[in-house]
Amino acid sequence: VQRVDGVWPLPQQLVQSSDRDPLSPLLFSFTYGTDSAAQTGCSVLDAAFNRYFSIIFPDSTTASGNVLRSMWAEPQPFVVSVSVKTSGCDGYPDEDSDESYTLSVSEGQAVLRSVTVWGALRGLESFSQLVYQDDYGSYFINKTEIVDFPRFAFRGLLLDTSRHYLPLHAILKTLDAMAYSKLNVFHWHIVDDPSFPYQSRTFPDLSKKGSFHPFTHIYTQSDVMRVIEHARMRGIRVVPEFDSPGHTQSWGKGQPGLLTPCYKGGVPSGSFGPVDPTVDTTYKFMESLLKEVKFVFPDTYVHLGGDEVSFACWQSNPNVRKFMEKMGFGKDFTKLESFYMESVMNMTAALNRTSIVWQDVFDYHERIPQDTVLEIWKGAHYQAELSRMTKAGHRVLLSAPWYINHISYGQDWRNSYAVQPQNFSGTEEQKKLVIGGEVAMWGEYVDATNLTPRLWPRACAAAERLWSNEEKTLNADLAFPRLEEFRCELLRRGVQAEPLFVGHCKHEYD
Numbered sequence: 024v025q026r027v028d029g030v031w032p033l034p035q036q037l038v039q040s041s042d043r044d045p046l047s048p049l050l051f052s053f054t055y056g057t058d059s060a061a062q063t064g065c066s067v068l069d070a071a072f073n074r075y076f077s078i079i080f081p082d083s084t085t086a087s088g089n090v091l092r093s094m095w096a097e098p099q100p101f102v103v104s105v106s107v108k109t110s111g112c113d114g115y116p117d118e119d120s121d122e123s124y125t126l127s128v129s130e131g132q133a134v135l136r137s138v139t140v141w142g143a144l145r146g147l148e149s150f151s152q153l154v155y156q157d158d159y160g161s162y163f164i165n166k167t168e169i170v171d172f173p174r175f176a177f178r179g180l181l182l183d184t185s186r187h188y189l190p191l192h193a194i195l196k197t198l199d200a201m202a203y204s205k206l207n208v209f210h211w212h213i214v215d216d217p218s219f220p221y222q223s224r225t226f227p228d229l230s231k232k233g234s235f236h237p238f239t240h241i242y243t244q245s246d247v248m249r250v251i252e253h254a255r256m257r258g259i260r261v262v263p264e265f266d267s268p269g270h271t272q273s274w275g276k277g278q279p280g281l282l283t284p285c286y287k288g289g290v291p292s293g294s295f296g297p298v299d300p301t302v303d304t305t306y307k308f309m310e311s312l313l314k315e316v317k318f319v320f321p322d323t324y325v326h327l328g329g330d331e332v333s334f335a336c337w338q339s340n341p342n343v344r345k346f347m348e349k350m351g352f353g354k355d356f357t358k359l360e361s362f363y364m365e366s367v368m369n370m371t372a373a374l375n376r377t378s379i380v381w382q383d384v385f386d387y388h389e390r391i392p393q394d395t396v397l398e399i400w401k402g403a404h405y406q407a408e409l410s411r412m413t414k415a416g417h418r419v420l421l422s423a424p425w426y427i428n429h430i431s432y433g434q435d436w437r438n439s440y441a442v443q444p445q446n447f448s449g450t451e452e453q454k455k456l457v458i459g460g461e462v463a464m465w466g467e468y469v470d471a472t473n474l475t476p477r478l479w480p481r482a483c484a485a486a487e488r489l490w491s492n493e494e495k496t497l498n499a500d501l502a503f504p505r506l507e508e509f510r511c512e513l514l515r516r517g518v519q520a521e522p523l524f525v526g527h528c529k530h531e532y533d
């Protein structure tokens with residue numbers, strides 16, 4: 024069975040020959056090149072060698088004997104030698120990490136070269152997709168030359184663990200599948216209106232009172248550390264989002280006085296609105312929370328949210344109205360929201376972290392710190408938003424066309440595949456400010472029962488758009504057989520990815 028361009032996302036340059044090499048798990052090994060700055064003991068690559076050995080030869084521990092006997096050609100030893108220029112095995116991937124690599128597969132050996140261990144991980148993933156089995160179960164790999172690097176540096180996936188709690192295994196499984204598609208940022212929308220599952224060490228009542236259940240539906244500090252390490256081992260960044268001032272109903276349960284009391288008929292109605300921006304305690308609380316976030320999450324970016332703030336409750340509250348007058352905001356509540364967001368973005372900068380915020384903050388706000396990244400999520404006219412934001416000199420992330428929590432009948436992956444993030448009117452300088460994009464899987468109708476088939480392989484379409492060369496991946500019909508095959512590979516790897524259309528896989532999901 025000849026692999027059709029057997030790597031998803033498509034590498035920048037891939038040349039395959041029909042010469043093929045039989046592989047045997049007993050005679051196969053990963054090694055560090057003699058010139059490699061990373062050698063045995065490099066946490067990320069040692070683990071990756073083991074992980075990819077099991078991915079390539081899943082049954083190697085059991086059926087090794089008959090695999091060897093069933094081979095027609097006597098297999099020779101096959102060595103994959105990996106050389107990285109810089110070590111940095113114990114660090115974290117970041118926005119500047121070089122993910123490029125070259126991979127040369129010839130008789131009996133493959134040479135993988137990269138600048139960083141993160142690039143080596145991308146090369147190992149591509150290598151693992153080049154190995155295939157014939158109908159008798161023998162393993163083969165074709166002579167191949169790859170030169171590869173990502174088109175965009177920020178290739179994200181958002182999970183929402185507030186609308187439904189996602190058990191740790193579901194998050195870790197998603198990180199595995201992200202790595203298979205070279206997605207490299209896990210945007211953890213960890214809390215929201217319905218529940219606060221993050222167990223804060225500074226404010227333990229937030230999850231004690233605000234989670235769906237204080238023992239079973241929380242993320243302890245060790246859970247969070249496991250997610251971060253699992254991600255690091257796969258070259259994936261973890262960007263936490265603590266969305267405010269809106270989407271904070273669950274925060275009020277564990278932090279009395281934080282939310283604005285809404286009024287009805289001149290008296291408190293008993294319901295609460297966005298965070299109360301008129302009292303100093305709010306800013307003290309946010310400062311403490313963000314300080315904790317800085318120490319728990321190593322990534323240099325923090326997502327501060329800022330989306331969908333409704334003004335009705337603020338408007339109903341006499342203290343807020345008084346504050347507005349004092350501040351000279353008149354009746355313009357966008358000025359109040361700007362005042363709040365500016366304070367929180369400044370706190371974040373003071374903590375030496377860079378902010379990401381939803382597009383709402385830009386839409387109603389004049390001044391935003393220049394290095395703040397803006398995330399576009401509103402479907403209507405996102406190209407105009409791309410133009411406006413990059414014209415203002417901001418780096419942007421495109422998520423709007425990749426809200427794949429929205430489902431429909433048919434091959435909607437083609438819509439994701441057709442997105443061109445730099446297709447907007449602007450200068451080359453402006454186009455460069457598009458640092459990447461993000462697939463979103465919001466949780467209103469998603470939990471661990473349907474997360475994986477709803478995510479995969481549909482998220483793979485955006486993953487190729489974000490990694491591959493634009494000109495070489497314009498045609499969804501040409502991509503279809505490749506994605507079909509990659510979806511079967513996901514099944515083989517134990518990822519319950521749904522089918523694209525009619526057909527079958529050698530390894531169905533059992």
Ligand SMILES: CC(=O)N[C@H]1NC[C@H](CO)[C@H](O)[C@@H]1O
Binds near residue numbers: 331381426465
């Ligand atoms: C930034 C953003 O997307 N905010 C909300 N918009 C609709 C989403 C569902 O599609 C979620 O409810 C999300 O919380």
